[in-house]
Amino acid sequence: MTIVFVPALIAVLVAKEREMGHELTQEEVELIRDSATAIELPEEIAEDMAKERGYPDIDPENVWSEWLTYKATRSA
Secondary structure (H helix, E strand, C coil): CEEEECCCHHHHHHHHHHHHCCCCCHHHHHHHHHHCCEEEECHHHHHHHHHHHCCCCCCHHHHHHHHHHHHHHHCC
């Protein structure tokens, strides 16, 4: 079993940053992660969902570093 964010955590962070009108801080990113909706699913179903979505989600255990990596690659 694995934890899956619905909607994807990366989508929630992108939307929240647009809504707030500024780059999110580490504290904000972690708070958003902690209050986001998540469900527990079997690994194979989670993998199928990621394939359908077309992109991998951010690892919630490394949310800050992966968010920074996402932002750096998005603006490159």
